[in-house]
Amino acid sequence: MEFKVNSKELEKLLTKIIPAVPTRTPMSILENFLFEIKDGFLTIIATDLEISMKSSISIVAESDISIVVPAKLTHDILKSLGDTTVNFMITDNHKINLKTDNGEYSISYLSSDEYPEIPTFPTEEDDIKEVLINGYDLKNAFDITSFAMSKEEMRPAMMGTLLEFEEEGLRFVATDGHRLANLLKHTIKPEEEITDKYVVPEKAISVLQKILDEKDVKVYMSNTHISFKLNDIELITRLIGQKYPEYRSVIPLENEFELQLKTKELLSAIKRMMLFSATSSTRRVKFSISENSLEISAEDVDMGNFGKENIICKYSGTPIDIGFNSQYVNDVLSHLVSEEEIIFRLHSANKAVIVVPSVKNEKQDLMMLIMPVRLNN
Amino acid sequence: MEFKVNSKELEKLLTKIIPAVPTRTPMSILENFLFEIKDGFLTIIATDLEISMKSSISIVAESDISIVVPAKLTHDILKSLGDTTVNFMITDNHKINLKTDNGEYSISYLSSDEYPEIPTFPTEEDDIKEVLINGYDLKNAFDITSFAMSKEEMRPAMMGTLLEFEEEGLRFVATDGHRLANLLKHTIKPEEEITDKYVVPEKAISVLQKILDEKDVKVYMSNTHISFKLNDIELITRLIGQKYPEYRSVIPLENEFELQLKTKELLSAIKRMMLFSATSSTRRVKFSISENSLEISAEDVDMGNFGKENIICKYSGTPIDIGFNSQYVNDVLSHLVSEEEIIFRLHSANKAVIVVPSVKNEKQDLMMLIMPVRLNN
Numbered sequence: 001m002e003f004k005v006n007s008k009e010l011e012k013l014l015t016k017i018i019p020a021v022p023t024r025t026p027m028s029i030l031e032n033f034l035f036e037i038k039d040g041f042l043t044i045i046a047t048d049l050e051i052s053m054k055s056s057i058s059i060v061a062e063s064d065i066s067i068v069v070p071a072k073l074t075h076d077i078l079k080s081l082g083d084t085t086v087n088f089m090i091t092d093n094h095k096i097n098l099k100t101d102n103g104e105y106s107i108s109y110l111s112s113d114e115y116p117e118i119p120t121f122p123t124e125e126d127d128i129k130e131v132l133i134n135g136y137d138l139k140n141a142f143d144i145t146s147f148a149m150s151k152e153e154m155r156p157a158m159m160g161t162l163l164e165f166e167e168e169g170l171r172f173v174a175t176d177g178h179r180l181a182n183l184l185k186h187t188i189k190p191e192e193e194i195t196d197k198y199v200v201p202e203k204a205i206s207v208l209q210k211i212l213d214e215k216d217v218k219v220y221m222s223n224t225h226i227s228f229k230l231n232d233i234e235l236i237t238r239l240i241g242q243k244y245p246e247y248r249s250v251i252p253l254e255n256e257f258e259l260q261l262k263t264k265e266l267l268s269a270i271k272r273m274m275l276f277s278a279t280s281s282t283r284r285v286k287f288s289i290s291e292n293s294l295e296i297s298a299e300d301v302d303m304g305n306f307g308k309e310n311i312i313c314k315y316s317g318t319p320i321d322i323g324f325n326s327q328y329v330n331d332v333l334s335h336l337v338s339e340e341e342i343i344f345r346l347h348s349a350n351k352a353v354i355v356v357p358s359v360k361n362e363k364q365d366l367m368m369l370i371m372p373v374r375l376n377n
Numbered sequence: 378m379e380f381k382v383n384s385k386e387l388e389k390l391l392t393k394i395i396p397a398v399p400t401r402t403p404m405s406i407l408e409n410f411l412f413e414i415k416d417g418f419l420t421i422i423a424t425d426l427e428i429s430m431k432s433s434i435s436i437v438a439e440s441d442i443s444i445v446v447p448a449k450l451t452h453d454i455l456k457s458l459g460d461t462t463v464n465f466m467i468t469d470n471h472k473i474n475l476k477t478d479n480g481e482y483s484i485s486y487l488s489s490d491e492y493p494e495i496p497t498f499p500t501e502e503d504d505i506k507e508v509l510i511n512g513y514d515l516k517n518a519f520d521i522t523s524f525a526m527s528k529e530e531m532r533p534a535m536m537g538t539l540l541e542f543e544e545e546g547l548r549f550v551a552t553d554g555h556r557l558a559n560l561l562k563h564t565i566k567p568e569e570e571i572t573d574k575y576v577v578p579e580k581a582i583s584v585l586q587k588i589l590d591e592k593d594v595k596v597y598m599s600n601t602h603i604s605f606k607l608n609d610i611e612l613i614t615r616l617i618g619q620k621y622p623e624y625r626s627v628i629p630l631e632n633e634f635e636l637q638l639k640t641k642e643l644l645s646a647i648k649r650m651m652l653f654s655a656t657s658s659t660r661r662v663k664f665s666i667s668e669n670s671l672e673i674s675a676e677d678v679d680m681g682n683f684g685k686e687n688i689i690c691k692y693s694g695t696p697i698d699i700g701f702n703s704q705y706v707n708d709v710l711s712h713l714v715s716e717e718e719i720i721f722r723l724h725s726a727n728k729a730v731i732v733v734p735s736v737k738n739e740k741q742d743l744m745m746l747i748m749p750v751r752l753n754n
Binding site for chain 1: 447481652685
């Protein structure tokens with residue numbers, strides 16, 4: 001059978017789908033795309049067995065077929081071609097012959113029987129919820145919070161981001177136990193009430209960050225899967241089945257001391273402190289806070305180097321010396337740079353510290369949390 | 378003792394010098410800068426024992442001193458500071474204290490006695506030659522030819538670029554035995570006659586490619602060293618002492634068949650062929666040339682994939698099938714893309730092929746050479 005397609009149109013599609021193709025996998029069949037031709041549509045599918053991605057274009061084809069083609073090679077060929085018409089001819093001896101005006105390329109394909117079962121959304125379930133979200137809102141929420149997800153496989157739930165529907169909007173929570181990002185988006189509200197919680201794995205989030213744009217996204221949730229339907233592409237992922245930790249119990253309610261300062265000034269100073277803290281196991285930076293005065297310092301004991309800086313701030317609490325992992329402070333501040341000023345809410349050197357924007361935002365409530373590290377003296 | 382310096386001015390200097398600092402070395406002392414303060418000048422020196430780089434700025438200092446400071450840390454601190462005045466205080470207990478308006482940083486330094494002997498130019502030698510070269514001309518010559526230098530330590534001379542003064546200019550030759558780049562720059566001529574040949578090591582060339590600009594460069598040559606004096610920086614390198622191979626004997630004089638085609642068209646097709654040739658040990662691409670017709674093809678035998686393309690060309694010789702390493706063809710063509718059309722001069726499937734621009738250039742003669750690879754059939 002044969003079909004024709006524009007090279008750039010197909011390339012665009014493959015570029016969107018290829019993030020679902022695992023780069024290193026013991027199951028080499030997953031390094032392929034599934035091409036399904038049916039009723040004048042070419043649907044392209046990729047999966048790593050956790051997420052699956054799917055997109056279609058209309059083509060002119062006389063018959064239906066399903067085949068499995070090498071993802072990287074097919075994508076690379078399409079990328080390297082100029083804007084041209086490509087004629088695909090699928091032969092019975094497991095070859096796809098691609099023809100352009102000047103060139104001819106032959107690729108071996110596999111039968112679709114060899115492709116594993118794809119994670120699909122259980123549309124027949126009773127308990128399906130849906131919500132329409134602006135793509136930019138969703139991307140922004142992931143951009144702000146995803147850094148705090150855990151990379152440690154010991155606690156699978158923390159390797160994802162918690163989505164929690166509340167009366168005031170949708171809450172995104174990510175934490176690795178050392179720092180926590182907690183964002184309530186007032187702009188995201190389902191039409192029906194949703195009380196379930198969903199833990200979305202990291203891979204789905206990192207792919208969504210790449211492909212989301214300003215267009216609306218239809219999100220469908222079951223007990224086991226979540227589906228994101230963009231304009232021309234659908235991403236389905238298994239949810240993490242483990243219970244998310246009771247993060248609310250970690251958030252201190254009575255951190256009465258407030259340290260207010262300019263985000264970029266502190267971030268720039270922290271980056272310099274990281275030059276001195278890199279060799280210590282906790283990458284420690286020390287905040288010495290007293291009335292309207294903040295000194296931050298870091299020391300490389302092995303090399304005998306140290307740095308300290310004074311930063312303009314407002315503070316009226318009890319003087320405190322408190323240590324942090326400078327990398328974590330850097331991560332938190334880097335995701336707050338759109339805020340001119342931030343407030344650290346503290347209580348003591350041993351208690352979790354809350355970081356919030358100094359100005360309330362009507363559209364969202366953002367709160368970060370950092371656990372302190374012990375100071376030796 | 379103390380001195381003051383503008384952070385950005387010093388950063389700019391360190392950024393130029395730091396390429397001479399080796400990133401991985403068993404001699405950790407080489408990971409430092411040598412700071413020499415003398416007569417109101419701060420001279421900064423770095424070396425990997427093959428090349429050395431040196432640059433100075435005027436400072437206000439009361440006394441002279443030589444110290445050895447950690448290169449990366451010092452550079453990183455300066456980079457991370459805004460535009461500000463930095464006060465350096467060098468204490469007797471091996472600390473440098475850097476002070477800015479808000480910050481204070483303390484770095485351990487070592488005594489300059491511990492720094493090894495730096496490759497220096499033997500100015501007392503009789504046989505010193507010199508030539509003034511436009512920086513852009515020199516950079517351009519290295520940019521075009523340096524890719525062909527060998528990475529194999531078995532033949533040390535080929536790990537450098539040959540500089541050969543001729544009546545018509547300066548010739549740059551680089552080869553790894555598989556391909557050769559040969560560029561004669563008519564614009565570079567010494568005032569006195571120079572008959573010696575110089576083999577400049579790869580490291581010096583890659584650093585020069587980064588720092589050369591349109592300004593003139595004074596080049597001094599001895600039997601053992603070559604020195605490049607830029608506006609504000611001096612790079613000295615040992616020459617490679619081994620004899621450069623007799624490259625002229627490799628260049629065929631009677632390749633009578635000429636294949637002429639558009640550089641970018643062939644390059645674009647070669648890049649597609651590389652997708653199919655990557656798994657073969659010789660990365661082979663086959664050129665099938667007959668009257669005004671070129672077909673190039675590549676095959677991935679293991680995967681059962683292949684590609685072929687027809688390219689518009691002019692050719693009037695005997696039909697030839699000839700194989701090349703596609704990576705080498707890609708390298709050669711990538712350094713000829715400023716030429717709209719190129720000519721392949723061939724004789725047979727076993728003989729070296731010459732590639733030249735189709736249009737003569739008054740300022741330079743450029744010739745590339747590629748060795749063919751065997752075709753199995």
